[in-house]
Amino acid sequence: MKTYNTIIILITGISLYSCNQNSSKEESTLIFQKGVKIENNNFTGNAYLEMLINSDSINRNSVGSVTFEPGARTNWHSHPNGQIIVAIDGEGYYQEKGSPKRILKKGDAVKCPANIPHWHGASENSEFIQIAITSRVSGPTEWLDAVNDKEYKSDE
Template sequence: MMNIKYLPFICLIAIMGSCIDQSESRDFEMKPSRAKIFSKGVRLESDHFHGNAWLDVLVVADSVNQNAVGSVTFEPGSRTNWHSHPNGQIILTLEGEGYYQEQGSSKKILRKGDVVKCPANLPHWHGASPDSEFVQVAITSRVNGPTEWLSPVSDEEYRGE
């Protein structure tokens, strides 16, 4: 005997199944997708970047949650200036190949799935490699103030010379 409490779920499954056109489902073919998780956003018009980069603002910091979150797309060769964050920053690599460098350390190569925890008040830069677009999500606390923008990254620094 069927338990009555499961009846709504069984009805829902039956209704969903009847809505599928079986003739169309046989022709369905899985195709690889290169769809991006987030939109490219708007082109950044800023002296704090070298080359073209786009920002999709995902979360605006407010009085309740003081973290700003944005997806940044760098075209090949583009990068930020040196900069620091009073509370640090977290970078999540979504696509492509990019670079990250902290002042006084060597440049690191970032690939899909890499995560960087930037220390507070430590100058660093990040951006795309010369041959690949680079997409990242940046999580930045706004508790102790805004990003401090510093000098541009020289071509020699970018190349790691």
């Protein structure tokens, strides 16, 4: 019986240590905080924003880290001065109106052209974290229709 109790204690200890190691490893791989949940109708699914730099009268660029849970995405939208997206973790999608959907992985960067409707978000099975750099010189983002499931799942 003493051996059995020792084995149970050992397995429990190893399990707790492993859980703590995985949790620490996951937390240490995040570059920025997850941010606050985005609570508006311009996204499908759960997405979080950590604003890193707000635009001002001198530097008119805003920079934010956006975390999309699997399946989450923006609506179609456009920016009067374009946008730059840098993938920093997970797998995501990017699509411009009339073009095929692109798969984005850590290290990929996209230059979204000015006034071109596009959307971006996570793949179906992976969280996606991006840095969005958006110029605020000529006005705000123009939000359009939601990306429906058929558009989201299509390869075209």
